[in-house]
Amino acid sequence: MAGEPQADCLFCKIVTGDIPATVVRETETTVAFRDINPQAPTHVLVIPKVHYPDAASLAAAEPVITADLLREAGQIALDEKITDHGYRIVFNTGAGAGQTVFHAHAHLLGGRGLQWPPG
Ligand code: 5GP
Ligand code: ZN
Numbered sequence: 001m002a003g004e005p006q007a008d009c010l011f012c013k014i015v016t017g018d019i020p021a022t023v024v025r026e027t028e029t030t031v032a033f034r035d036i037n038p039q040a041p042t043h044v045l046v047i048p049k050v051h052y053p054d055a056a057s058l059a060a061a062e063p064v065i066t067a068d069l070l071r072e073a074g075q076i077a078l079d080e081k082i083t084d085h086g087y088r089i090v091f092n093t094g095a096g097a098g099q100t101v102f103h104a105h106a107h108l109l110g111g112r113g114l115q116w117p118p119g
């Protein structure tokens with residue numbers, strides 16, 4: 001069924017605690033944890049507890065949870081004090097755009113200068 005945990009999904013296992021992660025915030029619908037290979041001083045992944053392969057399919061099925069995800073990213077940016085210099089919220093979608101984990105997730109990146117376009 002849509003949204004159900006997937007046995008072979010790394011981020012579903014982080015949601016259940018079967019794989020450890022450095023969790024920075026958790027809500028009823030979301031978990032946020034530090035990226036294992038950080039690309040900036042702050043690099044946090046915000047994920048829904050439900051499993052959808054990417055942000056667009058999450059938004060189509062669960063608009064309220066998608067808003068939770070964005071609100072959490074904004075709150076973590078405040079907590080990490082990265083709002084003054086600006087930060088980025090990225091949803092890589094598809095292997096060609098660098099997506100490697102097919103459980104929807106927002107990258108929250110900040111704490112350094114960020115180039116645009118990102119390349
Ligand atoms: P994607 O490339 O799919 O947009 O992002 C996946 C992210 O997950 C990558 O930035 C990668 O470093 C991170 N990642 C992969 N495996 C793990 C893990 O086991 N723990 C944590 N905390 N992050 C992971
Ligand atoms: Zn999953």
